Amino acid sequence: MNRHLISAGDLTKDxxxxxxxxxxxxxxxxxxxxxxxxxxxxxxxxNLFFEDSTRTRISFEAAAKRLSADVINFSAKGSSVSKGxxxxxxxxxxxxxxxxxxxxxxxxxxxxHRLANWVHGSVVNAGDGTHEHPTQALLDAFxxxxxxxxxxxxxxxxxxxxxxxxxxxxxxxxxxxxxAEVTLVAPPTLVPVSIGTWPCEVSYDLDxxxxxxxxxxxxxxxxxxxxxxxxxxxxxxxxxxxxxxxxFAKMPEEAIVMHPGxxxxxxxxAAEVADSARSTIVEQVANGVTIRMAVLYLLLGGETx
Amino acid sequence: MIIRNVRILGGEPVDLxxxxxxxxxxxxxxxxxxxxxxxxxxxxxxxxALPGLVDLHTHLREPGREDAETVQSGTQSAARGGYTAxxxxxxxxxxxxxxxxxxxxxxLGREFAHCDVHPVGAVTVGLEGRQLAELGAMADxxxxxxxxxxxxxxxxxxxxxxRALEYVKAxxxxxxxxxxxxxxxxxxxxxEGVVSGRLGLTGWPAVAEEAIIARDCxxxxxxxxxxxxxxxxxxxxxxxxRWAKSKGWNITAxxxxxxxxxxxxLVEESPVGAYNPIYKVNPPLRxxxxxxxxxxxxxxxxxxxxxxxxxxxxVEDKETEWSAAAMGMVGLETALSVVQEAMVxxxxxDWAGVAERMSVVPARIGRLSGQGRPLEAGAPANITLYDxxxxxxxxxxxxxxxSRNTPYEGMTLPGRVVATFLRGTPTVLEGKLV
Numbered sequence: 001m002n003r004h005l006i007s008a009g010d011l012t013k014d015x016x017x018x019x020x021x022x023x024x025x026x027x028x029x030x031x032x033x034x035x036x037x038x039x040x041x042x043x044x045x046x047n048l049f050f051e052d053s054t055r056t057r058i059s060f061e062a063a064a065k066r067l068s069a070d071v072i073n074f075s076a077k078g079s080s081v082s083k084g085x086x087x088x089x090x091x092x093x094x095x096x097x098x099x100x101x102x103x104x105x106x107x108x109x110x111x112x113h114r115l116a117n118w119v120h121g122s123v124v125n126a127g128d129g130t131h132e133h134p135t136q137a138l139l140d141a142f143x144x145x146x147x148x149x150x151x152x153x154x155x156x157x158x159x160x161x162x163x164x165x166x167x168x169x170x171x172x173x174x175x176x177x178x179x180a181e182v183t184l185v186a187p188p189t190l191v192p193v194s195i196g197t198w199p200c201e202v203s204y205d206l207d208x209x210x211x212x213x214x215x216x217x218x219x220x221x222x223x224x225x226x227x228x229x230x231x232x233x234x235x236x237x238x239x240x241x242x243x244x245x246x247x248f249a250k251m252p253e254e255a256i257v258m259h260p261g262x263x264x265x266x267x268x269x270a271a272e273v274a275d276s277a278r279s280t281i282v283e284q285v286a287n288g289v290t291i292r293m294a295v296l297y298l299l300l301g302g303e304t305x
Numbered sequence: 306m307i308i309r310n311v312r313i314l315g316g317e318p319v320d321l322x323x324x325x326x327x328x329x330x331x332x333x334x335x336x337x338x339x340x341x342x343x344x345x346x347x348x349x350x351x352x353x354a355l356p357g358l359v360d361l362h363t364h365l366r367e368p369g370r371e372d373a374e375t376v377q378s379g380t381q382s383a384a385r386g387g388y389t390a391x392x393x394x395x396x397x398x399x400x401x402x403x404x405x406x407x408x409x410x411x412x413l414g415r416e417f418a419h420c421d422v423h424p425v426g427a428v429t430v431g432l433e434g435r436q437l438a439e440l441g442a443m444a445d446x447x448x449x450x451x452x453x454x455x456x457x458x459x460x461x462x463x464x465x466x467x468r469a470l471e472y473v474k475a476x477x478x479x480x481x482x483x484x485x486x487x488x489x490x491x492x493x494x495x496x497e498g499v500v501s502g503r504l505g506l507t508g509w510p511a512v513a514e515e516a517i518i519a520r521d522c523x524x525x526x527x528x529x530x531x532x533x534x535x536x537x538x539x540x541x542x543x544x545x546x547r548w549a550k551s552k553g554w555n556i557t558a559x560x561x562x563x564x565x566x567x568x569x570x571l572v573e574e575s576p577v578g579a580y581n582p583i584y585k586v587n588p589p590l591r592x593x594x595x596x597x598x599x600x601x602x603x604x605x606x607x608x609x610x611x612x613x614x615x616x617x618x619x620v621e622d623k624e625t626e627w628s629a630a631a632m633g634m635v636g637l638e639t640a641l642s643v644v645q646e647a648m649v650x651x652x653x654x655d656w657a658g659v660a661e662r663m664s665v666v667p668a669r670i671g672r673l674s675g676q677g678r679p680l681e682a683g684a685p686a687n688i689t690l691y692d693x694x695x696x697x698x699x700x701x702x703x704x705x706x707x708s709r710n711t712p713y714e715g716m717t718l719p720g721r722v723v724a725t726f727l728r729g730t731p732t733v734l735e736g737k738l739v
Contacts, residue, residue, distance in 0.1 A: 088624050108626035109494075109505040110580025117578055129628070131505030169505060192502030193510075 004123040005295055006112045008134040008170040013177050016141070023142050023287075023294035029066070030290055039301045040069035046099040048090070048115075049126070050076040050106040055261065055285070056126050060103045060135075063292035067301070072097070087111060091118035100300055104128070122299040130164045136260050137170035139291040141178060143280045144215055146287070147256050152179035157209045159185040159241060160219030160268055161230075163192055167260045168219060172200050185209050187241065189230040206241055210250045217258040218243050218269045234267060244270045256280050306729060310334045311349030311690055313680045315656040318351060323686040326728035330682055347734070349690055352723045355660045357389025357420075357687030359667040359676050361452065361481070361559060362535060362612035363637065365391070365422070367413065368406070369398025374617035374707050376410060379637070380419035381705035382615070384732035386637040387689035387722040390421035390668065390676045391615075395432070396457040402427035402438035404446035411448035419732050420725075423671055426450040428469050428480060432458045437469060444476040451672040454481035456535055457587075459517055461487050466521060470530035477672060479557075481533040482521050484542070485588065489513035494628055496569040496589040504573055504580070506627065509589045511539040518542050522549035522556055533670055534558040536614050538588040540598035547607045557670050559612035560599050562636055562643035567712060568593050572627075576715065582623050582630030583712050586616070596647075603662060604653040610667045613640045617708030635706050642718035645693055650719060664689075675728075686729035695721035705738060 001015045011019070029035060045064040049057050057073065064071045074094070087106075094102055101122040104112050109129030116123040127133040145151055156175055162168045162184050175182050182200035184191060195202050203209050210216065221241075223234060231237045238244075243257065248270070251257075257269075257279045265271045274281055308321040311334075318334035330337070340346075360383065366374035374382075376393070383391045393410050395401035401410060407424035414422025426443035430436045432455045443450040453473060460466045460482060469480050490513045495501050497508020518534055522545065525532035537543065537558045549556050569590045573579055584590055602608040616633025623630050636643075644663065648654040654662070668677025678684040698717050701709035725733040732739055 086621065086624070087626050087629075106626065108628040110628075111626040113579040114581075114626050129505055130507075164505075166505060169503070193497060193508070194499040194502035197499045197502070 001298055003299070004112070004116050005134055005299065006116065006123060006125045007132050008137045008174040011174065011177060016138070016174060016177055019138055019291065019294050019298060020142050020145060022298060023290045026293045026297070027290045035066050036068060037066060038068045039297055040064065040067040043069045043100040043300050044072065044098055045069045045101045045103060045296060046072045046074055046094050046097070048074045048094065048102050048104045050111070051127070053105050053127065056105060059285070059288040060126060060292050062289045064296055066289070066293055067296055069296065072099070087114060088118050091115050095119050101296060124295060124299065127166055129166065131166050132170045133166040134170045134174070135288070135292055135295055136167050137174040138295065139284060139288045140171055140217065140258060140260070141174055142291050143258065143284050143287045144256070146283070147280060148214060151175065154180045154214045155212055156180050156182050156215040156217065157185055157213040158182060158217045158219065159206060159243070161190045161221050161225060162186045162219070163190045164222070164225070165219050171217065172198055176200065183209050185241065187231055187237070190225070206247065207250065210247055211252065213251060214255050215258060216243060216251060216255060219260070220262060220264060221268050238267050242268050242270065243273050245272055248273045248276070258284060260284065306345040306347065307337055307340055308347045308349050308688070309337070311352050311354040313354045314660055315353050321354070321680070321688070323726070323729040326686055326730070328680060328682055328684050328686050331680070347724065347731070352690040352692045353656055354680055355387070355656065355689045355691060356664040356677055356680055357689050357725065357727065358387045358641065358663045359671065359673065360388050360391040360613050360615070360637065361610060361667045361671055362456070363391040363393055363615045364396070364617065364633070365393040365410070366397065366617055368409065372707070373619050376413035376422060377417045377419070378705060378707045379615070379617070380414060380417055380422060381738055382635070382637045384419040384725045385705045385722060385738060386639070387641050387691060387725050388420050388637060389687040389689070389725060389727045390423060390673060392423045392425050392452055392671055394456045395425045395427040395454060400427050400431050401425065402430050404439065404442040407443050407448040407450050408446050418727070420727055421676065423452070423673065424448045424450055425456070425481065426453045428453045428455045428460050429465065434458060434460060434462055434465065437465070437472065440469070440473055440478065441476065444478060451476070451478050452481055452533070452670070453478055454483065454535065456481065456483045459483050459485040459487060461517070463520060463524065467524050467528060470525055470532060471528045474530055479531040479533050479670060481535050482517065483535050484514045484517035484521070486513040486516050495572055495585070496591050498569060498592060500569045500573050506572070511541050511591070514539055514588055515541040515545055519545050522546070522554060525556060526552065526554045531555045536561050536564065536588055536612070537599065537608055538564050538591050538595065540595045543598045543602040543607055546602070550607060557609040558607070559610045560603055560608045561614045562611060562640045562647070563634055563712060564591065564599055565596065565603065565647040566643050568596055571712070580627045582625060582627050583710060585627060585630050585632050586634050587632040600647060600651070600653055603648065604658070610662050610670065611640065611644055612667065613637050617706055618710045619708060623710050633710065635704065635708050635711050638704050638706065639699060639711060639713050639718065641691060641722060642720045643713070645720045646718055649693070686726050688726040689722060690724040691720055692723050693720045695719070697721055
């Protein structure tokens with residue numbers, strides 16, 4: 001594996017399977033009453049969050065702590081960053097503090113790539129702009145595998161604002177690597193113009209895709225997109241691309257529903273669907289900690305499993 | 306002064322005698338009589354002699370951003386690149402939208418005398434695109450402005466553009482348009498295409514350039530005015546220009562060296578790492594197909610000239626995340642080498658063609674009478690000596706520019722400017738500033 005985890009595209013199939021299998025092992029630890037392992041004792045993990053994301057930060061924090069790492073949370077608000085400090089200077093500061101891994105969340109696509117030029121430790125991308133969110137894709141794959149088994153040949157529909165979604169980009173890359181068949185479903189305004197070059201199918205018709213899907217992953221749609229004319233209204237979006245009860249009924253019986261959160265209940269997903277037994281939404285959160293443990297463990301913990 | 310053993314446009318070796326800032330005589334190499342005692346003799350060592358290069362698109366940053374570049378450092382950079390005249394873009398702080406500012410820049414250029422500085426006047430007050438700047442006052446000023454541009458911003462209001470095109474006819478001016486439809490490029494970060502989609506960077510679609518070029522060609526034709534298009538970057542723009550020129554309309558266009566050589570893949574994969582803002586420029590680097598179309602267009606005359614769009618930025622404005630970085634690249638000191646690489650080594654242009662596109666025609670567009678003249682007896686001695694056989698690794702620390710934001714660092718490029726003469730006075734000798 002690479003020293004960093006910045007893009008899901010950097011993972012070979014073997015890398016990805018190793019992470020998923022390691023997570024499977026670690027999941028057993030999470031089921032114990034004492035959840036802590038000594039593996040990363042004395043190592044320092046910095047959570048460098050330039051964007052508010054309590055969910056993701058807590059997930060990484062829990063993962064690092066369960067591996068006994070020292071965790072430093074560095075949030076941009078109220079720090080030197082809000083006083084105009086550059087990403088480079090922040091990086092050099094972390095470097096001076098001896099960070100073994102930096103988990104970075106940033107509103108700018110590519111910020112983790114830039115950071116990796118300036119620190120020696122491992123860089124883990126916890127979401128960069130509209131680019132990628134590889135640990136989300138890994139936890140999604142992990143959640144799918146736990147429900148469905150091997151992902152080879154599985155049909156996954158990813159529905160929503162693909163253009164601005166880092167979750168979609170990472171999922172397309174990782175699921176393709178793992179042998180799943182991805183179909184992106186969105187209004188044509190919300191897919192990149194170059195979508196034909198991605199290793200997946202594209203459809204504008206959710207109803208046509210649902211009956212064949214093993215997994216339906218709904219993406220959060222930001223209401224402000226409406227103001228930029230990506231779609232006419234919230235209701236029209238919901239009617240054409242929302243996963244409501246009627247559409248849910250068209251899915252195969254074994255098919256599961258996923259959402260990376262936070263959800264707009266009633267817009268892209270109906271409340272009953274989100275809360276149904278075939279929804280993995282709560283599991284995804286728990287699996288997030290496990291997969292992030294696996295990633296930190298493999299990046300920092302050395303060779304022995 | 307006598308300059309021995311140079312090859313005008315790559316031709317037979319000759320000696321040039323320079324008297325009072327003009328070329329007095331051209332004789333076959335070795336035949337020129339030794340001059341009077343104390344006459345300066347320069348050994349050209351078989352270098353190619355070109356008419357001093359003329360840049361229609363330079364950002365000198367002064368006044369306002371003297372940390373990035375000054376008139377002094379920028380013109381030194383120009384001289385090192387073989388230029389004897391530059392047009393200084395108007396997007397300074399304050400904006401060059403009054404006779405006062407353009408005269409200040411013009412005077413600074415005269416004072417340092419590394420190369421001629423011809424200020425470009427803003428089309429609209431403060432580059433705001435709302436009200437015409439006092440174009441006539443700038444034209445009548447000591448700076449004698451003939452090129453007007455809101456470069457960095459597009460004159461997107463069709464009525465304002467029409468009026469500007471019409472108005473400058475009174476003094477034979479030209480509007481140099483930065484073609485970028487602003488609504489289609491809100492927040493744009495790089496060429497919209499395969500790479501932007503993968504990288505999750507907001508796209509700058511080709512159509513945003515092409516739509517404005519098409520509109521402005523039609524406007525220029527309608528009012529019978531002279532139009533110049535800055536930094537053409539797409540294959541589609543080339544097609545539109547080819548069509549417009551076929552109508553006989555009075556339109557000229559420029560391409561930058563970087564758009565002749567570099568592509569948008571570099572944002573994703575390059576020796577300096579992904580998302581390195583050294584490649585961030587406006588208009589953005591495009592695709593290989595665009596590069597090929599631009600080269601062909603420059604070769605066949607659809608694109609008239611090469612202009613550098615030399616855009617200096619301090620290190621801290623580039624050592625950032627991509628979206629926070631400034632747009633632009635320095636270019637004066639690498640332009641001729643890049644053109645050699647992209648156009649001469651590929652057989653698309655000979656040295657006469659290079660001289661046309663980097664000296665003669667830009668001077669004509671800017672209405673500069675003393676620049677861009679063929680090297681012949683009687684012409685001002687604005688001369689660039691260039692050794693095309695050299696191959697050098699680009700070393701930004703050697704630049705005369707105050708800024709180092711070159712995308713060519715570490716690349717080996719052909720050719721080297723050996724000497725530059727401004728009206729007979731050397732500004733560069735042995736590759737070094739005089």
